[in-house]
Amino acid sequence: MKILIVNQHPQDVVGGSEIQCSLIASSLSESGHDVIYLALNGSRSRYDASYTVVTAQPGFQSVKQALLVHRPDVVYWRFNRRKFLESMLACKQTGTKVVYAISSFTDLLKWSHRINFQELSWKERIRIACSIQFLRHLLAMRVNYVGFYLTDGIIAQLQSQTGRLPAKKEIVIQNSIAGEREDFSWPKPYVAWVGSVKGVKNPETYLELAQQVQRDDVDFLLVGDIKNRYKERFQPENLPPNFYCLGLKSNAEVNGILRHALFVVQTSYVEGFPNVLIQAWMQGKPTIGLFYDPDDMIATQQLGYVSGNFAQCVKDTQTLIDNETLRQEIGQRAYAFAASHFNREQNMRKLESFLQEIIDS
Structure with a gap:
């Protein structure tokens, strides 16, 4: 398979989903698949990785260009919903199958945001909720939610995440963790x-x-x-x-x-x-x-x-x-x-099988 993985790269932004995508890219590459990591908002000219990394900005034109250049069999999308709808339209226009991998509970929300209102005073809550910037963000997230209707499959991390998004096909594949370990010492427990x-x-x-x-x-x-x-x-x-x-x-x-x-x-x-x-x-x-x-x-x-x-x-x-x-x-x-x-080999076989099923559908 030729697989285009889309997310920010952990050498640009260190986060759980980025670490998972890099691990998946390495594992699929080791298994003989042709893997390209599309690092959105990437800032490096070179990445220290065992797979191919190319950079792009989010959006219709840049995603479409990457699809036309690399011609993947399937896209594994684990980026957030910014410009998600137009990116899914690019996939449809180029005839590219795409799966969306859930990373956060906010992925499941039609009106998605990351502001923790619980830690704010009531005045701050009102100020933010009524701000043009916040309302514009909510509207953008709701519009981009439509992109889920254009995906070919959904990968959930948890059983409780299933059935929450429009999905032609859906599967639960839990995260894996690389086992390498550097020793650490501290003077106290x-x-x-x-x-x-x-x-x-x-x-x-x-x-x-x-x-x-x-x-x-x-x-x-x-x-x-x-x-x-x-x-x-x-x-x-x-x-x-x-x-x-x-x-x-x-x-x-x-x-x-x-x-x-x-x-x-x-x-x-x-x-x-x-x-x-x-x-x-x-x-x-x-x-x-x-x-x-x-x-x-x-x-x-x-x-x-x-x-x-x-x-x-x-x-x-x-x-x-x-x-x-x-x-x-x-x-x-x-x-x-x-x-x-959370066995890495088992999870990778499960992912390979699901991606192939999406390609063949």
Whole structure:
């Protein structure tokens, strides 16, 4: 197969969907497929990758040009909905089959936005909701939603995401994680949080958790790129003595950090399927979800705790810190579950089969 993967590239923007796309591109290329990664908004002249990377801007003309030049059998689209409708029209005009891979809960919403109104005052909510910029964004997202009617298939990460989008064909293929790991050491036992430090991830609650659970024997580490609005809040002079920001780390470095963590805390309000959960389970670590539990996996498989509120999260954190036997029991279940459900080779075979089915349809 000749496959065009469309997203931003992780060497331009580090995010979960970009990391997944690069992993998929590498795996498909290793399996003998002709893979071209169309890096939208790409800023590099050269990419360090085992597959072909070309850059383009989002939009009808640039996507159409890429399709005419490379003539893929199928497009694997995992970019957001900006200029999505016109890009799908380009696929239709060139006779190219396309599958859309869901990355976030916002992909499922007709009137999609990423503003976390829960953390805003009522005045700020009214101001934003009534702003021309916000209304224009909502309208654009609603118009681009029509693009889903032009796709040939939908790939969901979770069973709960199925049946939510117009789809001729639909399948669930869960994320996979590259297993490479760089060793990491820290002078104390520690709890870990991993992700982009932005509103929907709710990082300030993790900081509040560290302030509530101040102990001399445990540190709280935050790993990830800190977005502008949070830079001042997470300056070293504004942090408690048990809290450390490690900045952006590679996938291998993150695996090493998680390998030696006591457990992982995830504070997002809602997600697609955060890579860090899979990474934590693959490293045999329990997870605490403050609110979010993808397909109820944490609860039903007993992979940690889903706290539901901050006070319970503090209690769950204390419990796991103090009970090594419990951590080991949960960690063993987590590893067994991850090994059987997020196997890279199995997921790639499933993806290959689905893409071929789309091409043949």
